[in-house]
Amino acid sequence: MNNSAQNRLEGRNLCCIRGERVVISQLDFTLDAGEALILKGPNGSGKSTLLRLCAGLLSLAGGDILWRGAAVEKAPEAYRAGLTYIGHLDAVKPVFTVAENIAFWSGLKPGAPRLGAALARLDLEDLADLPAQFLSAGQKRRVTLARLAACDAPLWLLDEPTVSLDHTSTRRIAELIGDHLAAGGMVMAATHIDLGLTNARTLTLERLPQERLP
Numbered sequence: 001m002n003n004s005a006q007n008r009l010e011g012r013n014l015c016c017i018r019g020e021r022v023v024i025s026q027l028d029f030t031l032d033a034g035e036a037l038i039l040k041g042p043n044g045s046g047k048s049t050l051l052r053l054c055a056g057l058l059s060l061a062g063g064d065i066l067w068r069g070a071a072v073e074k075a076p077e078a079y080r081a082g083l084t085y086i087g088h089l090d091a092v093k094p095v096f097t098v099a100e101n102i103a104f105w106s107g108l109k110p111g112a113p114r115l116g117a118a119l120a121r122l123d124l125e126d127l128a129d130l131p132a133q134f135l136s137a138g139q140k141r142r143v144t145l146a147r148l149a150a151c152d153a154p155l156w157l158l159d160e161p162t163v164s165l166d167h168t169s170t171r172r173i174a175e176l177i178g179d180h181l182a183a184g185g186m187v188m189a190a191t192h193i194d195l196g197l198t199n200a201r202t203l204t205l206e207r208l209p210q211e212r213l214p
Contacts, residue, residue, distance in 0.1 A: 006033075006068050007032070007033040007067075007068060007154050007155070007184070007186060008030065008031065008032050008033070008066075008067070008068060008069065009030070009031040009054065009065070009066070009067055009155060009186060009188070010029070010030045010031070010065070010066040010067075010069075011027060011028055011029045011030075011050075011054075011063065011064075011065050011066075012028055012063050012064045012065075012066065013026055013027070013028060013062065013063040013064070014026075014027040014028070014050075014053065014060060014062070014063035014064075014065070015027075015060065015061045015062035015063050016046070016049055016050075016053055016058060016059075016060060016061055017061040018049065018058075021208075022061075022208055023044075023046045023049050023208065024046045024049055024050060024053070024205075024208075025208060026063075027046075027050070027063070027205075029203055031155075031186050031188055032186070033154070033184045033185070033186055034181050034182070034184050034185070034186070034199055035181065035186060035187075035199055035200070035201065036177065036181055036186075036187040036188070036189065036197050036199060036200040036201070037187070037188045037189075037200070037201055037202075037203050038189055038190075038191065038197075038200050038201070038202050038203070039051070039188065039189065039190040039191075039202075039203050039205060040190075040202055040203070040204045040205070041204055041205035041206060041207070042206075042207050043207075044207045045205040045206055045207040045208075046205050046207075046208075047159070047190035047205055048087075048088065048159050048190060050188075050190075050205070051085070051087075051157045051158075051159050051188060051190060052085075052087075053065065054083075054157055054188060055080075055083065055085035055157050056072065056076055056079070056080055057085070067079045067082075067155075081109065081110055081153075082153055082154050082155055083153050083154075083155040083156070083157060084109070084147055084148055084151065084153040084155070084156050084157070085157040085158075086144060086145060086147070086148070086156070086157070086158050086159065086161055087159045088159040088160040088163060088190075090140045090141055090143070090144040091105065091144060092132045092135070092140045092143055092144060093132060094131065094132050094133035095131060095132075095133065096131070096132055097128065097129050097130060097131055097132065098119070098124055098127045098128050098129070098130055098132060098135070098139075098143050099115060099119065099128040099129065101132055101143050102115060102118055102119070102124075102143060102146045102147060102150050103115055103150075105147045105150075106118070106147055106150035106151045109151040109152075109153060110151075111151065111152060113150045113151055114149065114150050114151070115150060117149055117150070118146040118147070118148075118149040118150035119146065121146070121149040121172070121176060122142040122143075122145060122146040122149065122169075122172065123142070123169070123172065124139075124142055124143065124146060127139060137164040138164045138165050138166060138169060140164070141163060141164045141165055141169075142165070142169055145161060145173060145176075148176060148180070149176060154184070154185050154186055155185070155186045155187075155188075156177070156180060156185065156186065156187045156188070156189075157188050157189075158177075158187065158188070158189040158190070158191070159189075159190050160190055160191055160192075161173055161177075161189060161191060162191060162193045162195075170193060170195075173195075174195040174196055174197070177189075177195060177197060178195075178196075178197060178198075181197065181199055
């Protein structure tokens with residue numbers, strides 16, 4: 001992983017408001033190269049919101065997210081080029097084949113996609129030419145996750161990555177994440193599954209009172 005020693009994601013005094021409700025308030029965190037930060041907390045505590053904030057998909061109401069010591073808003077395109085975000089819903093185009101779906105999303109990142117390696121890592125080689133509309137829920141999830149193996153991004157943001165996966169596929173994803181961390185990568189994940197990661201810390205979020213803002 002290039003420049004792994006310089007990679008740090010940091011949140012300082014984060015605040016996010018959605019639907020006139022404060023979802024995240026005064027939140028701090030750090031994530032360094034080779035580490036995983038596992039998000040825990042009840043439904044509505046802001047786990048998905050935090051991931052989307054770090055992915056640049058939501059706006060902060062306060063605080064700063066820093067990458068390599070600089071606020072991400074100063075160089076958002078360079079920051080997003082170095083991350084892969086996987087939401088809890090699968091972004092799979094039904095008329096594209098499995099290989100075309102992986103190539104499409106991976107093609108948005110710098111460098112040539114490692115399509116063959118991604119298909120093999122997620123056990124999708126036999127399905128490569130099948131239109132995604134014929135896939136099961138678990139197969140669609142593996143297609144979505146194959147983007148992680150297809151391109152080189154130091155920061156992975158994962159929202160319930162093992163949803164719809166069987167035991168074998170869950171083990172494959174845990175191994176993929178473990179290899180990423182061993183290479184100096186970074187992972188922030190909301191998951192209720194114990195992935196057996198050795199270099200992982202837990203960030204527990206609390207559901208805030210639901211009073212509306214004045």
